Amino acid sequence: MTAGSRDGTVGKALGVLDQVASFERPVRFSELLEASPFPKATLYRFLQTLTSQNMLQFDPEMQTYALGVRLVRLAHAAWTQSSLAPIAKTHVEALSRSVGETVHLAQLDNAQVLYVDKQNAVNPLPMYSQAGKVGPAYCTGVGKAMLAYLEPDEQDKVIAQQSFHKFTETTHTSAESIRIELSNIRANGYGFDREEHEPGIICVAMPILTKRGRVLGALSVTSSTSRTNLAALEKLVPQLKATANAIADDLQSWRFPDQQQSPVSRA
Amino acid sequence: MTAGSRDGTVGKALGVLDQVASFERPVRFSELLEASPFPKATLYRFLQTLTSQNMLQFDPEMQTYALGVRLVRLAHAAWTQSSLAPIAKTHVEALSRSVGETVHLAQLDNAQVLYVDKQNAVNPLPMYSQAGKVGPAYCTGVGKAMLAYLEPDEQDKVIAQQSFHKFTETTHTSAESIRIELSNIRANGYGFDREEHEPGIICVAMPILTKRGRVLGALSVTSSTSRTNLAALEKLVPQLKATANAIADDLQSWRFPDQQQSPVSRA
DNA sequence: AACCAAGTTTCATTATTTGAAACCAAATTT
DNA sequence: AAATTTGGTTTCAAATAATGAAACTTGGTT
Numbered sequence: 032m033t034a035g036s037r038d039g040t041v042g043k044a045l046g047v048l049d050q051v052a053s054f055e056r057p058v059r060f061s062e063l064l065e066a067s068p069f070p071k072a073t074l075y076r077f078l079q080t081l082t083s084q085n086m087l088q089f090d091p092e093m094q095t096y097a098l099g100v101r102l103v104r105l106a107h108a109a110w111t112q113s114s115l116a117p118i119a120k121t122h123v124e125a126l127s128r129s130v131g132e133t134v135h136l137a138q139l140d141n142a143q144v145l146y147v148d149k150q151n152a153v154n155p156l157p158m159y160s161q162a163g164k165v166g167p168a169y170c171t172g173v174g175k176a177m178l179a180y181l182e183p184d185e186q187d188k189v190i191a192q193q194s195f196h197k198f199t200e201t202t203h204t205s206a207e208s209i210r211i212e213l214s215n216i217r218a219n220g221y222g223f224d225r226e227e228h229e230p231g232i233i234c235v236a237m238p239i240l241t242k243r244g245r246v247l248g249a250l251s252v253t254s255s256t257s258r259t260n261l262a263a264l265e266k267l268v269p270q271l272k273a274t275a276n277a278i279a280d281d282l283q284s285w286r287f288p289d290q291q292q293s294p295v296s297r298a
Numbered sequence: 299m300t301a302g303s304r305d306g307t308v309g310k311a312l313g314v315l316d317q318v319a320s321f322e323r324p325v326r327f328s329e330l331l332e333a334s335p336f337p338k339a340t341l342y343r344f345l346q347t348l349t350s351q352n353m354l355q356f357d358p359e360m361q362t363y364a365l366g367v368r369l370v371r372l373a374h375a376a377w378t379q380s381s382l383a384p385i386a387k388t389h390v391e392a393l394s395r396s397v398g399e400t401v402h403l404a405q406l407d408n409a410q411v412l413y414v415d416k417q418n419a420v421n422p423l424p425m426y427s428q429a430g431k432v433g434p435a436y437c438t439g440v441g442k443a444m445l446a447y448l449e450p451d452e453q454d455k456v457i458a459q460q461s462f463h464k465f466t467e468t469t470h471t472s473a474e475s476i477r478i479e480l481s482n483i484r485a486n487g488y489g490f491d492r493e494e495h496e497p498g499i500i501c502v503a504m505p506i507l508t509k510r511g512r513v514l515g516a517l518s519v520t521s522s523t524s525r526t527n528l529a530a531l532e533k534l535v536p537q538l539k540a541t542a543n544a545i546a547d548d549l550q551s552w553r554f555p556d557q558q559q560s561p562v563s564r565a
Numbered sequence: 566a567a568c569c570a571a572g573t574t575t576c577a578t579t580a581t582t583t584g585a586a587a588c589c590a591a592a593t594t595t
Numbered sequence: 596a597a598a599t600t601t602g603g604t605t606t607c608a609a610a611t612a613a614t615g616a617a618a619c620t621t622g623g624t625t
Contacts, residue, residue, distance in 0.1 A: 040307045042350075045351050049372070052372055052379070060572065061570085072573085075573070076614090094571090098372065098376035100414075101408075105319055105369050106370055108319040109367070110373075112364055140352060241359060243359060331602095339583075342603075342605095
């Protein structure tokens with residue numbers, strides 16, 4: 032589907048992994064086969080390999096495959112190493128405390144938004160997002176903030192992958208519509224979610240950028256129409272901006288351990 | 299190393315993934331090459347593929363590779379789907395509350411212990427374990443509890459993979475020594491950690507088994523010699539047993555939610 | 566006993582991976 | 596500024612691994 036299968040054997044095998052993940056429960060071989068582009072023997076071998084690699088777990092009693100423990104281990108490493116989450120955590124917490132609302136931290140995964148951290152307000156609202164989950168990019172504050180700052184060619188690619196499902200009255204439902212929105216965001220430096228994904232849920236979002244302008248992720252302060260409004264959220268922009276900058280700085284200064292000290296040794 | 303690389307191309311690629319993970323920070327191509335069994339071109343292609351698959355993330359500014367966001371997404375799924383954690387969570391919490399100590403939930407990953415959940419005591423002690431982290435099997439309560447109930451041939455395989463590093467005075471340092479310990483555990487139905495991994499840290503551990511006796515994971519109540527002793531911990535065995543059974547039951551009764559296939563997943 | 570569904574194995578064909586070596590660009594040395 | 600080194604990328608024929616139709620096995624039904 033998405034980036035599924037144009038990278039040789041490895042890509043195909045990882046596609047199978049996604050397929051298993053998509054069931055959200057242990058699955059039988061036959062169930063997978065039904066939805067698989069691969070012939071029986073091929074799928075079978077992939078499952079064997081992935082199981083032997085602990086990327087999948089086979090339950091011999093029920094004859095089902097589920098995602099394996101090796102993924103949990105790798106993810107732990109991914110979390111602490113690659114995602115913004117650990118570096119950003121203190122900043123996100125501070126921001127949430129200071130504004131008294133839920134703060135999201137997200138990155139782009141393929142063409143979707145991956146929430147890598149979420150700091151709830153004191154009394155949180157029920158909503159879709161959750162750390163580790165993915166959501167649509169074209170109708171969330173963080174998604175649009177990141178899209179707005181992608182390189183033009185990348186942006187095109189990602190926009191082409193959006194589904195433009197109309198979740199609410201205000202959801203953008205076309206590439207043209209989203210392009211206009213993105214250029215507005217780019218002009219302002221931040222964007223809103225105007226109940227585009229969930230009715231009653233609004234937010235103000237800010238991209239996290241490197242000095243050179245590459246997109247690292249995005250931050251948002253999220254609330255509901257019953258509690259506040261866009262104008263009030265907009266007042267938080269300076270704080271958001273400061274937090275985004277602080278995170279980017281922290282991230283940049285995360286140089287290699289071997290050159291971390293001795294301040295003068297480099298020209 | 300472990301199960302690294304005897305599954306064709308896919309196995310090798312996943313080995314590279316582990317290698318990147320093992321650095322615990324973004325790495326350069328040349329650093330990886332140095333420690334890699336593959337020639338330059340081959341490693342290069344693996345990195346390309348994994349990056350294009352979002353399993354790795356390439357930072358063009360610093361020219362480094364790090365684990366990618368797709369892993370975080372997959373792991374989220376793995377967590378809620380395959381690991382015991384979500385099903386066991388309420389039980390683990392209840393046990394921790396009831397005994398007032400830290401409770402660990404672990405599974406076996408390869409020949410190591412993977413902590414999949416951890417419920418801290420009211421005032422927790424500082425210790426090594428952490429959800430998502432791996433630890434040695436031969437010198438932890440949960441590790442030994444699981445090993446004790448493996449099929450003999452599996453057990454042999456896993457024992458052969460232990461490093462038997464002597465962490466403390468009481469660490470088992472040989473296969474023979476651990477075999478005796480395991481048969482004791484099997485005789486009792488539970489086991490202890492007698493400061494074998496960290497000085498001062500003790501625990502009582504219980505395997506989680508299916509009705510047919512297959513190992514699903516293990517539970518432990520952990521504390522310190524300054525707070526309690528083994529005899530006191532042993533008194534908790536009935537509670538541990540009850541919790542382990544409850545988890546196993548919940549897990550078994552987790553049959554397929556529905557047989558209905560519905561619209562999705564058709565391309 | 567015959568049948569069926571689900572899962573596993575085989576094997577000749579086909580496609581992919583492999584890796585030595587050549588190449589390129591940027592930085593460093595002479 | 597020319598030459599060299601370092602770090603990364605590309606090529607291409609040979610070697611290897613993946614493919615998938617079909618045959619087979621297993622366990623449960625009729």
